[in-house]
Every structure is written in structure tokens, then in C-alpha cells.
Amino acid sequence: MSISTTQKPTTRRIVGMVVGIVIIGLGIALFKQSHLGNDSISALNMRLAELLGISLGVQNVATNILFFALEFWFGRKYIGLGTFVNGIGMGFIITFFYDPIAAAFGPAASLPEQLVWVVLAVLVTALGASLYQTADLGIAPYDYLSLGLRDYTHFQYFGCRVFTDAFCALLCWLLGGLVGLGTLICAFCLGPFIQFFNGLVSERVLQYKPEKA
Template identity: 65%
Template sequence: MKNNRVLLKRYVSMVLGVFIISIGIALFKESHLGNDPISALNMRIAEIFGIPYGFQNLLCNILFFLIQFIFGRKYIGAGTFVNGILLGYIVSFFYAILLRNFGPAEEHGLIIQIVWAAVAVVVTSLGVSLYQTADLGIAPYDYLSLGLRDKTKKHYFACRMFTDGICALGTFLTGGLVGIGTLISAFGLGPVVHFFDTHVSEKLIGYTPEGEKEEEARDALKG
């Protein structure tokens, strides 16, 4: 019974995490100081081809999912599909609300833009923490760095820097916005995510991926 409650909490937290991450990305976009590298690239590609961002994000995730399906099936779960299919559309929905109610942040000066970006850091980090702690599958783009780590045996941080760097470079070369928000998303969210892991997500869900592995190891020993 306890395991069922924890599993339900994990699913709720995963879905909630995707929604909160989407709000965070919309806040970064509202700041006009740059988004996380993959979102920035998808936004730019959507602008170039004149298609909705949500649809472009879905197309991109389908491509990445094919790679994940071939090389990293163990990382596929419900969270893979919820994130891969819905995130872009949720971002567009919340950004439209922000734009309608507050207008472009750059019209109000750099201080206001920084405030939006700071709020975006907190919101996005909370969403990432809930999503990752739920441990119900890796988003297709996030798999790329994990898969690269598995294949090359390099440190995860280096692999993540490589995939994010490629996306940031692609955004820059196609005339998209690469700014302080991009750098914060790529390198600065980690400590804030860790804070939410420890003080919010793990306590709220009552579960950690590491704890699950330890319990499985104990059960194996008993068996």
C-alpha cells in the first residue's frame, strides 16, 4: 500500500514537474535574456520555418527519441513521453499569458529582465527537481548527454556541456538569442536543483532514485 502511494506521488510529481519546467522556460523567454540551449534552438528553428514552437519541439523530440529507443531504452518511461510531447505546447500557452499581461520584458529595462530571469531560475529548478526525483523516464534531449556518457565513459558534466554547447552554437549561427539566460540554464541551475531535491522533492515524494537502488540490492541479497 505504501509503495502504491509513493508511486502515485512520483507520477503526480513528474507531471507537475513538466508543467513547472514549462513555466520556467516561458519566464526565461519573457526575460529576453536567452533560454536553455535546446529550447533556444527550437524557438529559432520554429521562427525560421514559421511553425509553432510546440510543434517544432515535438518534431525535435521525435528525432531524439529514435536515438533513445535504439541506444537507451532503459531510460524510457512515462516521463519521457509527457515531457517530449507536451512541454513545448505548455511553454507556448504560458508565454502567451505572460506576453498578454506584461508585454515584452525588454521594453521595461535590464533590471526587470534580470528579475524575470531570476524567477525563471527558481521556477525551472523546482520543476527539474520534481521531474528528476520522480525517476519515471528521461526526456529525449536529456538522454543525449546520458547516452554519450555511457558510450564514451566520459564525465556526465562534460557530455552535457557538449550537447548544450552544440545547441547554443546552432542557435547563435542561425541568428537566435544566446544570452545570460542560456548560460545560467546550461551551467547555473545545478545548485538550485540540488537545494530543491534535498528540501522539497525528496521529502514531498518520499522517494529517491538512489534509495530505490539500495532497496533493490537488499531484496536481491535476501532472495
């Protein structure tokens, strides 16, 4: 995704971006509720928050400050309003949704129940990511890492994304965090569903189609 330089942000796109981020937060909370693993960066942040004894929101901000420094230095063209809303708010949004969900439903009692949570998580997260990306108002600090690698190396974006996700998943696992079936499903299923929601929902609702990088 690239930041459009030909059209000024509209209210519709800004609202879509914010709603998309909130929906992503709900989706990640659903992944967490499944206890089968989250996307790699969320899983890593959750484990670091546990080890450091701080909230997920604070840990998420701290991690994104580090990633944002790289984005600011090497990829300023990817910075927009969505960069800050996502980077600052995501961890707090996840906690906002997860705590009442966990209190209401408790831990999943069986693998089929866990898989139901994962399926819901994939669909919800993909919808949110589709709205957020289609709004085209900035790249989240973590998402920039793979784009930056693509821009400064000869590797394709897919390979760069696999590398960053795999590295975070490995680090999470080494720190004793949860890396499981949900992590794999997230890695392989989100992309196709995001693409599905782009044409079916996001581009129609936002009345906008971002330029391709």
C-alpha cells in the same frame, strides 16, 4: 538519474512528474519573457519554429522524435512515462504560459527587469526539474543525449552535458536565434538549485529518492 527497477511507480510520483513538467514549462516561459536567452535546446527549438513558421509545440515534438529514436535504439533503460509526457507536451506547455505572460507584462523595459525574470525563471525551472527528476519515471529525449554520450564514451557526464548544450547553443546562434546572458545563467545555475530543491522539497513531497546511476 536512472529508472528504478525495484519500486513500481506510485500515484504520488506520477503526479509529481507531471506537475514538475508543467512547472518546467512555466520556467522556460519566464526565461523567454526575459529576452536574455533560454536554455540551449529551448532556444534552438524556438528559433527553428520561427524559421519554419510552425508552433513551438509542433517543433518541440519533431525534435524530440529525432532524439527519441536515439534513446530507443541506444538507451531504452532510460525510457519511461516521463519521457513521453515531457517530449510531447513541453512545447505546448511553454506556449500556454508564455502568451498570457507576454500579453500581460509586455517586453522587459530594462536590464534589471530582465534579470528579475531570469531569477524567477531559474528558481521555477529548477523546482520543476527537481520534481521531474526525483519522480524517476523517464528521461526526456534531449536529456538522454548527454547520458548516452557518457555511456558510450570515456567522458564524464558533466563534459557530455556541456558539449550537447554548447552545440545546441552554437547552432541556435548560427541560425540567428537568441543566445545571451540567460543561456549562461541557465547553464551554470540550474544544477545547484535543482540539487537544493531535491532535498528541501522533492524527496519529501514524493517520499522517494531515486537510485544513482
